[in-house]
Structure formats: C-alpha cells, structure tokens
Amino acid sequence: MLSNLPEGSTVSLCSIDGRIVKSSRAEGDYELSISELPKDIYVLTYNKNTLKIAVAK
Structure with a gap:
C-alpha cells in the first residue's frame, strides 16, 4: 500500500x-x-520514487 499520495499522483x-x-x-x-500478474520482477514508480517488486507464485 502506498500512503499519503498527493492529489493527481501517477502510479505506474x-x-x-x-x-x-x-x-x-x-x-x-x-x-x-x-x-493476477505472472511471476516476474516489476518496477513501480510514483512521484519520483522507484521500487522493485518481485512476484513469486
């Protein structure tokens, strides 16, 4: 969960x-x-922040 996002934030x-x-x-x-995403590594970006997410099933 992302918290306290300012109005109009884009999450990708x-x-x-x-x-x-x-x-x-x-x-x-x-x-x-x-x-619902397949097993892989993803990159989450929001408000100049970047996170790597690994989905393992």
Missing part, C-alpha cells in the same frame, strides 16, 4: 523490459492489486 507498474503493465492516478492511500 512496468515489467522489467519497460512495458507498462498498469497505470493509474491516485491520491491519499492507494493499494495496487498484483495478484
């Missing part, structure tokens, strides 16, 4: 090869569902 989830998997605008508290 990309595959490791740069393909956008999900993208949405959010504010306040935001929870991104990744349960």
Whole structure:
C-alpha cells in the first residue's frame, strides 16, 4: 500500500523490459492489486520514487 499520495499522483507498474503493465492516478492511500500478474520482477514508480517488486507464485 502506498500512503499519503498527493492529489493527481501517477502510479505506474512496468515489467522489467519497460512495458507498462498498469497505470493509474491516485491520491491519499492507494493499494495496487498484483495478484493476477505472472511471476516476474516489476518496477513501480510514483512521484519520483522507484521500487522493485518481485512476484513469486
């Protein structure tokens, strides 16, 4: 969960090869569902922040 996002924030989830998997605008508290994604490593970006996420099933 991402907390305290300012109004108009863009949250993007990309595959490791740069393909956008999900993208949405959010504010306040935001929870991104990744349960349907295949096993892989993804990059989450929001407000100049970048996180690596590993999905293992």
